[in-house]
Structure formats: structure tokens, C-alpha cells
Amino acid sequence: MSEIIRTENMAKVFTDGKKAHTVLRDVNLSIEKGDIFGIIGYSGAGKSTLVRCFNGIEKPTRGNVFFEDRSIVGLKASELRTIRRKIGMIFQQFNLMPSRTVFDNIALPLKHSGLTKKETSKRIKELLQLVSLPDKEDSYPAQLSGGQKQRVAIARALVNQPKVLLCDEATSALDPKTTKSILYLLKKLNEELGLTIVVITHEMSVVREICHKVAVLDKGKILEEGDVYTVFSNPQEKLTQSFIETTSTLGNVKELIKANSPVVKLQPGQLLLKISYSADSVSEPLISYISRQYNVDADIIAGDVQILSDHPLGGLIIILSGQKTDIDHATHYLEKKHVAIEVLNHG
Ligand SMILES: Nc1ncnc2c1ncn2[C@@H]1O[C@H](COP(=O)(O)OP(=O)(O)OP(=O)(O)O)[C@@H](O)[C@H]1O
Ligand SMILES: [Mg+2]
CATH class of the missing domain: 3.40.50.300 (P-loop containing nucleotide triphosphate hydrolases)
Structure with missing residues (x-):
């Protein structure tokens, strides 16, 4: 060109x-x-x-x-x-x-x-x-x-x-x-x-x-x-x-937390996470993988993922539950796959 x-x-x-x-x-x-x-x-x-x-x-x-x-x-x-x-x-x-x-x-x-x-x-x-x-x-x-x-x-x-x-x-x-x-x-x-x-x-x-x-x-x-x-x-x-x-709905979650909405209410040990895909993230089924491999539950409460230039772009809001060590392993795994993690709240 x-x-x-x-x-x-x-x-x-x-x-x-x-x-x-x-x-x-x-x-x-x-x-x-x-x-x-x-x-x-x-x-x-x-x-x-x-x-x-x-x-x-x-x-x-x-x-x-x-x-x-x-x-x-x-x-x-x-x-x-x-x-x-x-x-x-x-x-x-x-x-x-x-x-x-x-x-x-x-x-x-x-x-x-x-x-x-x-x-x-x-x-x-x-x-x-x-x-x-x-x-x-x-x-x-x-x-x-x-x-x-x-x-x-x-x-x-x-x-x-x-x-x-x-x-x-x-x-x-x-x-x-x-x-x-x-x-x-x-x-x-x-x-x-x-x-x-x-x-x-x-x-x-x-x-x-x-x-x-x-x-x-x-x-x-x-x-x-x-x-x-x-x-x-x-x-x-x-x-x-x-x-x-402005193109994503994921920012709304912060308002839900502020308003103490039941949607984002956590049990002890649970984590509320925002995970964001980046240019280097793989498009494997990461969420089902961590659930199986690390025995954690990932409850998706909001999502805004698009495919742009053959890569996923955007993110998910999830509640992770499980043993603390399992949750740690799961989040490390996601980070290894170039998924950015932001902890929004702890249970
Ligand atoms: N012919 C002109 N004479 C003097 N100032 C001008 C002239 N044309 C533009 N400006 C000034 O230049 C700045 C930028 O204007 P411009 O119209 O390029 O912005 P814009 O990004 O297109 O804005 P908008 O989204 O509102 O259309 C403004 O402060 C405007 O007042
Ligand atoms: Mg203009």
C-alpha cells in the first residue's frame, strides 16, 4: 500500500x-x-x-x-x-x-x-x-x-x-x-x-x-x-x-457495586473480576478451561466481547468462587494468556 x-x-x-x-x-x-x-x-x-x-x-x-x-x-x-x-x-x-x-x-x-x-x-x-x-x-x-x-x-x-x-x-x-x-x-x-x-x-x-x-x-x-x-x-x-x-457496557458494574446491587453481592471467598482481552490474548475457551482445570466456578454477570481483526476484544465481569489456592492458580493462568485482570471486589 x-x-x-x-x-x-x-x-x-x-x-x-x-x-x-x-x-x-x-x-x-x-x-x-x-x-x-x-x-x-x-x-x-x-x-x-x-x-x-x-x-x-x-x-x-x-x-x-x-x-x-x-x-x-x-x-x-x-x-x-x-x-x-x-x-x-x-x-x-x-x-x-x-x-x-x-x-x-x-x-x-x-x-x-x-x-x-x-x-x-x-x-x-x-x-x-x-x-x-x-x-x-x-x-x-x-x-x-x-x-x-x-x-x-x-x-x-x-x-x-x-x-x-x-x-x-x-x-x-x-x-x-x-x-x-x-x-x-x-x-x-x-x-x-x-x-x-x-x-x-x-x-x-x-x-x-x-x-x-x-x-x-x-x-x-x-x-x-x-x-x-x-x-x-x-x-x-x-x-x-x-x-x-463509551463503547462498552462493562463500566456500569462499578455503579452496581456502589449501589450495593444484589447482582454483584459476594459470598466470603468470592472475587468479582473484570477480565479484559488484549491484542496478545488467545481466543481459546479460557473460562471453561479454568473451571475444569482449577475447579473454580466462574459466573459471568456481564460481557462485552467482540471479534475484531480475528481476535477477541473487550471483556467480561465474572464472580470467581472456589478454594483460595485454586482461584490464585486460575487467575495466574489467565494472566499467562495475556488477559488483564482487575479485582473489582472481594467477598
Ligand atoms: N474560520 C475560522 N476562524 C476562526 N476560528 C475557527 C475557524 N474555523 C474553526 N475555528 C476554530 O477552530 C477550533 C476547531 O474547530 P473545528 O471546527 O475544526 O473543530 P471540530 O473538531 O470539527 O469540532 P466539532 O466536533 O464541533 O465539529 C474551534 O475552536 C473553532 O472555533
Ligand atoms: Mg467539525
């Missing part, structure tokens, strides 16, 4: 009167062809500014941005237009023209393409098939649901056959089910067209759902980045951990 977008020590400073406001600092990112690359951060972190630098809508104050190994900083307007045709973009609010039909909205970026009417019509019909809206070409945006509007926006973004699609909070205005269907469509476009996709989001569940790589942006700086499995299984930064916690 080779890289398609790269930034080099990129900084962006907005000046408002005399006050300078640094929005991006020393951003070094490399996005490879064919990747779905997630950029996550809280509101105001600089995510939109960052992607706007990718397609030249914003110009970095310092540093450089390369598209296919060519710097786009300082290009003439006409050259920049050519580059922008290779980079499609979609937004949270869809940005469709309300007075135009679906067909005309999608046709808009083809204005100076030189395609004939027939070619234009053929391409738009193909795109409407691709985004699963074959019968909506004569509808107006107001007649569509949010998910359908985003599908039209995706078709419009793809009409010039770009190499990259930038998605700025593309699912933030949609309900969870529609979000899934749009994410599934993006994944399909990535797999079938080889489209490189940059996904801007504040939701870690979006990253987990479709991204291969992720970068965490905080106050204009890249805090942490890597492939999604590695970052999820072994986050280095507090902020990354808190984003990941």
Missing part, C-alpha cells in the same frame, strides 16, 4: 483581530490508499479544520499537505480544483440543494466535466444503484429521510470518481439503525471500489464499526494513532481510554 494523503508538521492558526488561535499543531499523519482512517476527537478539537486542509479548503499556516506525493499548498486555483475532484466530501447536514431533484443534485459537480447528457444520466443511474436509491432520481431532498439524503450526498461526492472520500460527522445526525446502514455502505464502497475513506467522528463506536486505523485528536494535536485493534486493546492515553469506555 502507498500513501495518498500526508501532512508534514502541519499547523493552523486563526487570527481574530490581534488574538492568534492555534487550532492544529504539528500534525503528522499518513493515510494509505485503501484504508478507512478514523479521526476522533471532542468538539473543537480541530477535526473539521484538519480535513479541510486535506482538500485545500483551508490552507495550513505552517507545514505541508501532500496528495499522492504532491504538495497541495500553494497550488494555483485551477490546479487545486483538479485535486479536489479526486477528493469527495460529505457532511453531517448533507448540504443538498433543496430546490433541485436528487438527479440534479448529483449532477451538479459534473458541470464542467464535458460528459454528454447520455453519459451523465448513465453515471447517475449507476450511482443511485450503488447507494440503493434506484427510484429516487426525481424526488426532492425534502421528500427523503435523513439516511436517504446522506445516500444522495454520497452519490454526489462520488460522481467525479474520486480516490478519497472525506466524511465529516456523516452519521452524527442519524439514528443508530440508519447510522449502521450508512457505515455499511461506506464499507462496501471501500471494499468494492477501493475507495480510501477518512471518517471524522466523536463516536468511538463508529471507529470500531468500520475503521482500519484511528488517530485521536485533542486540542489540535494527534495524541495517539495506530491500527484500530491495537488502539482498542491497548490504549496509551487517558482520552483514548475514555472514548473506548
